[in-house]
Amino acid sequence: MAYVGIIMGSQSDWPTMREAARVLDELGVPHEDRIVSAHRTPDRLWSYGKEAKSRGIRVIIAGAGGAAHLPGMMASKTPLPVIGVPIETKALGGVDSLYSIVQMPRGFPVATMAIGAAGAVNAALMAASILALSDDSLAERLEAWRDALSASVPEVPHD
Numbered sequence: 001m002a003y004v005g006i007i008m009g010s011q012s013d014w015p016t017m018r019e020a021a022r023v024l025d026e027l028g029v030p031h032e033d034r035i036v037s038a039h040r041t042p043d044r045l046w047s048y049g050k051e052a053k054s055r056g057i058r059v060i061i062a063g064a065g066g067a068a069h070l071p072g073m074m075a076s077k078t079p080l081p082v083i084g085v086p087i088e089t090k091a092l093g094g095v096d097s098l099y100s101i102v103q104m105p106r107g108f109p110v111a112t113m114a115i116g117a118a119g120a121v122n123a124a125l126m127a128a129s130i131l132a133l134s135d136d137s138l139a140e141r142l143e144a145w146r147d148a149l150s151a152s153v154p155e156v157p158h159d
């Protein structure tokens with residue numbers, strides 16, 4: 001059963017959102033990956049939001065670009081924590097996505113990450129850290145992942 005739902009507004013978001021999927025795979029966190037567009041498939045958004053919790057999903061990662069309404073609409077529809085990933089855009093560099101996702105009205109939060117691939121990776125780590133609160137084995141794997149990243153950073157720069 002998937003614990004994390006990775007959703008995105010378009011197939012074109014997958015190269016970014018796949019980074020979240022990759023990190024969840026590394027951490028052994030089961031996830032499902034779906035295209036759910038706030039504008040093009042609103043009925044799919046509605047039913048996904050209505051059913052995610054009862055299907056066993058615990059955290060939703062939502063990536064969208066431009067007029068990026070998917071994370072916010074999903075936060076309105078589900079009590080689950082929603083982590084938003086602003087997709088980088090050609091026209092405005094992803095600032096449009098960032099502002100669309102981050103400026104939620106009070107009452108319906110979206111935990112908004114950085115623009116692009118860094119945001120997708122961090123969304124996966126944030127989802128994992130939420131799940132790790134009630135999963136000691138995952139907490140250990142997450143700590144090891146972080147330690148490995150720290151160990152990979154050289155102390156001295158090289159040419």
Ligand code: RP5
Pocket residue numbers: 008009010011012013037039063064065066087
């Ligand atoms: C948004 O529109 C999607 O999240 C995507 O980032 C953007 C462009 O979508 P495509 O025109 O590439 O399908 O809904």
